[in-house]
Amino acid sequence: MLLQERATHGNLQILLQNKRFEPSTEVLIGIFLQILDAMIYIGSQDVVLSNLCCSNVLVFRMEPINSSANLVKLTNFSMACRKNSSYADNIQTAISVRYCAPEILKSTDQSNYSEASDVYSFGVLMWEACSQGKVPYGRDTSDDNIRQRRLNDEQLSPPNSCNNQLWTIIGFCLYRTPEMCDTMEQIQSKLLEIPKELYPPKSPPGISEPILLVQCKNCHKEFPWNQLDIHERSCLPPVPVRKRPSDEPSIWERLCSCLSWFHKSK
Incomplete structure (x- = not known):
């Protein structure tokens, strides 16, 4: 039996798509940095996650304005494998053609998983989060169609409200040549270098x-x-109060009536 910590708010993808969570740029960057902390640790253990996307990010605390009030954690390690190992050696699960790196799509046995392929998936995750949970490459349900579109070099467009510097960093993750991709540590450094004054305001002053x-x-x-x-x-629900009918005597009237009867009885 596997016991898993309960995520109070569910996963990041559903929250964004249902507009229950509309984070500012500062909050998004804070979430990305939390994910990067986890990915850097996973990489230090010579493990490739291979399944990085918004639906595998659990949200335990959320606050759309205050970056430090959010808490997210990664889940679903079913596709994790050792670096430079063939995915065929691991549990067989269909790869996500929307998130995986180009070198994975092109390989016949999915043997090209590496830190660079996780970096590519992280770039798609950042695009998805900046697009308010929009599905990468549209709502086409055919994996074969998506695969072919990607092999034809179809690229993700910049999200409407994405900070220019943030979009540049996403671009560093989405290089088609794995050797050109940044490392997780380099992405972390670049995100930390974005000046806060460049964050677009969440709402007008x-x-x-x-x-x-x-x-x-x-x-x-x-x-x-x-x-x-x-x-x-x-x-607690309010205790119902019985209303006195208009023709019913009040307590004072009843008391006076009793006193009058008492005096007469003497």
Whole structure:
């Protein structure tokens, strides 16, 4: 039996696609740096992940503005293999033609997995995250079509809101020649060098981000959607109050009536 830590918010791809998480450029870069920390460690163990994409990034904490308040972790090591080993030696799983490096597509036995192929996949992951979870190479469901389009040298277009320096770094990951790709450490250094003043603002100055408010079913007050669950755990439904009919005597009237009866009985 395998026990796995529960990711509170699910995976990064679904969060982005459903617009439940719209991170600023600073937050995205912070997430990329967390992933790079994991990938640098994995590489130091002579392991190639071979399956790097947004759907394999679990989100434990998310905050669209504050970079330090986010926490992500990698999952799904089913395709991991030793460096310079043939993937045929590992558990057989269909490769993802949208994320894998060109040298993997061209090989017959998928024997070209290396740190450079993980770097290429990381470039596609960054493109996907900057595109708000858009599927690389469109929604064509045919792997054969995607493979052929990529072998015909079809390239990913820059995302609309992507920082120019960030797009340049993504480009360093997507070289078709593995020897020209940056290492994970080089990508990490370049991301850290992007000046924060070059980050595009998440919203115009002076205008706060819209927050989705949801009504509590118990107290009927409105709360931010991501805080409602916490509130409802401690919010009890109100105790119903019985309304007194208009013709029913009040307590004071009843008391006066009792006193009057008491005096008469004497």
